[in-house]
Amino acid sequence: MLSTDTFVRLCRARDQLRGVHDRPLTISEVAQSARMSPFQFIRQFSALFGDTPHQFRIQARIDRAKLLLALDHHSVTDVCMEVGCSSLGSFSDLFARRVGMAPSEFRRRVRSMVAVPGALPTELFPGCLTLMGPAFAIFEKQRSWSIGQTAVS
């Protein structure tokens, strides 16, 4: 079992990994501030959060970049710096790999969907069961399609 103390230290480490520092902290440094060996830290962190600390940090950067691109009028370069990436090229590659489109394309798509300034389009930031409508529409279509197939055969 995870003691409350270890649990709290792992939560703090998660916040540290998400934070933007002048120089990105190494995993060993984060482990040290959580008072664990790197091996122990990676194992416990993964068991609790489902990702390695390294993967978690990458995902946190992508999530923050998506939000900044959606809400602020920053350039892609600014967003890259803001999330703690030093190279625009590797940031754009990483973003494209994870999100499926380049940061500039993502921004263009979000902006075209925003009806109210400051509001996030649910297509890109779904939440609270907003996916149910589109899902059932697709489900119905598939079902009527398969019923149609049965009727033909």
Add this chain to the structure above:
Amino acid sequence: MRIKLTSVMVDDQDKALKFYTDVFGFVKKHDIPVGGPYRWITVISPEGHPDVELALEPNANPVGKTFQEGLFNQGIPATAFEVDDIEREYERLTALGVVFTQTPNRQGPVTIAVCADTCGNLIQLYQPPDAQA
């Protein structure tokens, strides 16, 4: 009006579907892509009513994330699942690498344990009084 659907927010739907089926032992009911990277995923319990579904919702909206993490940091479970034998579940899940923040402990008539679902939530497992040995 019926209660037929409940949900938990998850930080990664792929990871969640795997955990909720392979580890918790639920069965996938729906998995419908709804555009973009998101899917409408629900699971049911083979031991429960087949008509009650749990949706694994993406927590892509920052408001959802804030809420989910706030609960987590304070050790508060996002939802609770009933089990017949909590000691047995505790042993089974621990062997699968699941992390518990509370081992099975008697709280009045129920026995409760709390574990992490690896998707940003703590989950309470409870054995109700009528199932106590």
